Amino acid sequence: MNKRNRKSGGVKSGRQGLPPFSAGSLFAAIGGFGHAFQQAGADLLWANEKDKHAVETFRANFGKTIHCVHKPIEELTVKGDDLAPVDVLTAGFPCQPFSIAGGKKGFNDDRGLLFLHIIRLLHEFGDKRPKVLLLENVGNFKTHDRGRTFKRVQSEIQRAGYWFGEKNVAILNTATHTKIPQNRSRIFMFAVDSDVFQSNTIEFPEPLPDGSLDSVWEYLDHRKKQDPWFYFTSESQYYELFREAIEEYGKKRVYVLRRNYVRANKANQCFTLMANMGVGGHNEPVIRDRWGIRKLTPRECARLQGYEDGWFTIPDAVPRRQMYKQIGNSVTVPLVKLLAERCLEFIADSRNYTATKARRRA
DSSP: OOOOOOOOOOOOSSTTTTTEEEEESSSOTTSHHHHHHHHOOOOOEEEEOOHHHHHHHHHHHHHGGGGESOOGGGGOOOTTTEEEEOSSSEOOOOGGGGGGTOOOOOGGGGGGGGGGHHHHHHHGGGGGOEEEEEEEETTTTTGGGGGEEEEEHHHHHHHEEEEEOOOGGEEEHHHHHSSBOOOOOOEEEEEEEEETOOOOOOOOOOOOOOOOOOGGGGGGTTOOOOOOOGBBBTTTTTTTHHHHHHHHHOSSSSSETTTTEEEEEETBOOOOOOOOSSSSSOOEEEEEEEEEEEEEEEEOOOOOOTEEEEEEEOOTTSSSSHHHHHHHOOOHHHHHHHHHHHHHHHHHHHHHHHHHHHHHHH
C-alpha cells in the first residue's frame, strides 16, 4: 500500500478493565507526541505550545476536544492553566542549545533553561505528579559539554522524585526502528516516579531487522506535477549543483545541499528533516521528478515523519516556511508510538499498577 494513503488505526483507551491512561504534552508543537500516545491507547488531556503557527496546526488536527494552552512554558502553571494530572508527561524540550547547528551553548542559552520549567511544573503537581516522563532531544545531548549537561538534567529529575539513570537513555533512529526511510537520530529519556514504582525498567524498542525499510519513493508524489514554487529553474542559484549531482548518482535519490556541494543519499532514504529546510538553500531535501528538480513538499515531509494523509491536515493559513519548520521540529510518530506502548505497558504491569492504586487511595 502506498504510504501516503495509510491511515491511523489507533488503540482503544483502557486495558482489560483498567482505567484509561492519560498523557500531557509540553513543547507540544504540532502534536507528534500526542498523536503517538493516542495511537497507543492513551487519552491526551492537554498540551502546551508557544508558537502560534504550531498551535494552529495542532488545533486543526486535534480539534477543540484537547485543552491546548497557547503560551510560553515560563508562564504556564498547573493551577492557573487547569492542567489535569496525567499518567505520562512528554516533553521534546528545545534542542537548539544542545545541537551542533545551534551552537551548543546548553544552559548558557536561555532556551536551555526552559528545561527547568518542566521541573517546576512537576513540583506544582505535588503528589499528583506524572508517573512517567518521556523526554526527547538531539542525539548528542548526553555528551554535550563533556556530559555535564546530562548530569544536571539527571540530578534535577532525581531531585523531583524520579528514578532516572544512564540506562534509561537511548539514541534511536527513525530508519532503524521504524520502516520510515528517514535518517533521524534522537535521544529519548524515560523517568518514573519513585513513590509509585520500585525501579525504572522501561525497555527501549529493538531495531528492526535489516531490509525492513520502505523505499523513500513510496512517500513521494513523483507521479504528479507539483506547484511551480517547489521547482528550481535553470536560473536558480543551486540548479547546476543539483543537476550535476543527479546526473552522476541517478534520479531516484534524495539530495541535499551542504555548504558548497550536493550530497546524494545512497541508502534509499531521506536525510534528516530540519527546522530550517524551508528558508531556502541548505538542508532542503531535493529530488528530480519527470517535470524537473524540486524540493520535497510539506506533505511529503509530513509522511516521512509518520503523519498520515488521512489524519494530518495542513492548514491553508500556515505559511509554507512555517510548515517546514514545524515538521522539521517534530518527532517521528511511529517511533514515539513504540515508546508510548512501553510506557503504558509498564504502568499497566500488575505489580506496578497495584502500587499506583495504593498511592491513589492514600
